[in-house]
Amino acid sequence: MNTRIDPAALEAAEAAPPSHDASDPTLLARMIEAGILVETGEDGIYGRSAAFEDVLERLSVAVTLLGADQNAEVLRFPPALRRRDFEDSEYLKSFPDLAGTIHAFQGNDADHRRLLAALDATIAAGDGERSDEWMDQQKPTRLVFTPAACYPIYPVIARRGALPEGGATFDVFSYCFRHEPSVDPSRMQMFRMREFVRLGSPGDVMTFREKWIERGSAFVKMLGLPFDIDLANDPFFGRGGKIVANSQREQQLKFELVIPVATPGRPTACLSFNYHMDHFGTLWKIDCANGDVAHSACVAFGMERTTLALFRHHGLDVRAWPDGVRALLWGDTQAAIDAALR
Ligand code: ATP
Ligand code: ZN
Numbered sequence: 001m002n003t004r005i006d007p008a009a010l011e012a013a014e015a016a017p018p019s020h021d022a023s024d025p026t027l028l029a030r031m032i033e034a035g036i037l038v039e040t041g042e043d044g045i046y047g048r049s050a051a052f053e054d055v056l057e058r059l060s061v062a063v064t065l066l067g068a069d070q071n072a073e074v075l076r077f078p079p080a081l082r083r084r085d086f087e088d089s090e091y092l093k094s095f096p097d098l099a100g101t102i103h104a105f106q107g108n109d110a111d112h113r114r115l116l117a118a119l120d121a122t123i124a125a126g127d128g129e130r131s132d133e134w135m136d137q138q139k140p141t142r143l144v145f146t147p148a149a150c151y152p153i154y155p156v157i158a159r160r161g162a163l164p165e166g167g168a169t170f171d172v173f174s175y176c177f178r179h180e181p182s183v184d185p186s187r188m189q190m191f192r193m194r195e196f197v198r199l200g201s202p203g204d205v206m207t208f209r210e211k212w213i214e215r216g217s218a219f220v221k222m223l224g225l226p227f228d229i230d231l232a233n234d235p236f237f238g239r240g241g242k243i244v245a246n247s248q249r250e251q252q253l254k255f256e257l258v259i260p261v262a263t264p265g266r267p268t269a270c271l272s273f274n275y276h277m278d279h280f281g282t283l284w285k286i287d288c289a290n291g292d293v294a295h296s297a298c299v300a301f302g303m304e305r306t307t308l309a310l311f312r313h314h315g316l317d318v319r320a321w322p323d324g325v326r327a328l329l330w331g332d333t334q335a336a337i338d339a340a341l342r
Contacts, residue, residue: 097180191304193303194303253277256272272299
């Protein structure tokens with residue numbers, strides 16, 4: 001894990017903040033040094049301090065106010081999906097490499113003895129290369145980790161029957177898991193995603209997405225962060241995935257709001273605006289009130305990424321952040337959001 005702090009690099013970064021591009025590859029090391037993030041020894045898994053959580057929670061409050069006129073139904077789920085729903089979701093078709101399944105010991109006394117013997121051998125390796133033999137005793141549970149905050153809601157909505165007249169909007173929030181260990185702090189293995197999801201006619205959901213590209217942009221401008229809106233694609237797996245990704249771009253199904261954070265030379269997607277067409281509607285058999293298959297779109301706020309972007313651009317001491325940002329997050333958030341929406 002490459003987060004050890006090189007004092008020379010740290011000093012250089014402090015003396016001359018990166019100017020060629022606004023990303024800062026020393027961000028993770030600096031945040032760990034300052035105690036804002038806490039190392040666990042595993043790339044992409046960090047502890048969060050009170051300072052980090054305070055910013056993230058205030059951002060979440062601001063997002064709630066930003067979407068207050070959406071009449072969204074709030075739905076929260078634990079960060080696990082029923083395995084069966086996950087199987088039906090087709091996630092494994094597109095992103096087999098990112099999914100995380102949950103296993104547990106389900107054996108008898110003899111299996112327990114085997115487990116402990118294998119574990120002894122593992123631990124005996126100490127800090128050396130450890131075997132994963134004890135994992136032979138772990139069997140699949142009926143759960144997998146949630147890969148995106150909107151995944152748990154489609155089967156639940158489907159079970160309710162056709163959507164109401166005018167469609168429906170949902171406000172979702174979840175810790176998500178993606179198996180993509182990285183030394184880039186903005187690519188975590190477990191992170192929080194806040195989304196508004198719209199289901200309805202193609203016109204309804206396209207209008208929704210346009211509105212949120214505008215709103216998301218106004219919001220990030222208020223946060224005092226530099227950004228671009230880019231056409232994007234999801235990281236579909238394998239050779240066939242390239243074709244799917246190209247077609248996603250051609251059809252302009254995904255846009256991202258990108259901010260320079262920690263990746264040298266490449267800004268990071270902090271918000272995304274996705275039009276799924278009738279993919280989820282068809283998959284889960286969700287119909288509009290008139291019987292047409294529902295289309296869907298979502299706007300996703302990467303909560304850790306947006307928080308990291310704030311620390312990157314405004315510094316590690318939140319008391320020294322620009323007045324406008326302080327007013328938005330620690331002052332009259334409602335008034336600041338109202339002003340931005342006008
Ligand atoms: P990327 O292209 O960077 O892998 P993505 O396009 O897969 O991201 P989405 O699937 O659209 O991301 O996820 C919604 C939001 O969740 C993103 O806009 C981002 O802010 C956040 N996000 C995605 N992956 C991660 C991650 N590994 N760590 C932290 N935040 C993430
Ligand atoms: Zn979504």
